[in-house]
Amino acid sequence: MQRTLVLLKPDAVQRRLMGQLIARFEAKGLNIIAMKMLQVTPELAKQHYAEHVDKPFYPSLESFITSAPIVALAIEGLDVIKVVRDMLxxxxxxxxxxxxxxxxxxxxxxxxxxxxxxxPEAAQRELSLYFEEAEICHYEPVLTPFMRASDE
Known part of the structure; x- marks a missing residue:
């Protein structure tokens, strides 16, 4: 099993698309193991986008990500990083x-x-920015045997 971070950005929240987007991850059979709504602070934005802080576009990126609440999701599944990025x-x-x-x-x-x-490295770093280990809910959905073979 692999974990990844997904952020539903301010535009998703403002456009009221949260439920539709979360439903897509669930319909794919991915396991949401943590979720929270929060307001990204400039400090958190700088940590999250550390590799972009010195780039000319960073101020508009920070302004956008701090403009409204986001929803942070920790998602688990087989090859979840690639699966989610393909879904996006x-x-x-x-x-x-x-x-x-x-x-x-x-x-x-x-x-x-x-x-x-x-x-994987980015996922581990980013997940730790948004979730403490105690906030991660470890569970196996009862429908897992109907979503994938036992040897996958």
């Missing part, structure tokens, strides 16, 4: 394929509704 589609909503979250709901590069960790 291309970063720019205008380029994202139909059927992906961004392809269906976004028409912007920055206001693209969701963030997801891009690799």
């Amino acid at each position: 589609g291309a970063t720019n909503g205008l380029s994202a394929a139909a059927g992906t979250i961004r392809g269906d709901f976004s028409s912007s590069r920055q206001m693209n509704l969701v963030h997801a960790s891009d690799g």
Whole structure:
């Protein structure tokens, strides 16, 4: 099992798409093991986007991510990092394929509704920014045997 962080960004919250987006992860058979709504502070934004802080676009990124609440999700599943990123589609909503979250709901590069960790190290670092270990709910859904074979 692998874990990843997904953020439903301010535009997803403001557009009231939270339920539809969460439903897609659940319908895929992924396990949401933690979830919370919070307001990202400038300090948290700097930690989360540390690799971008010195780039010219960072001020607008920070302004956007701190503009309204977000919903942070810890999601678990087989190859969940790749699965989730495939579900999101291309970063720019205008380029994202139909059927992906961004392809269906976004028409912007920055206001693209969701963030997801891009690799195992990023997932571990990002999850620790948003969740303490005590907030992670370890459980196996009773429908798991109907979602994948026992040897997967």
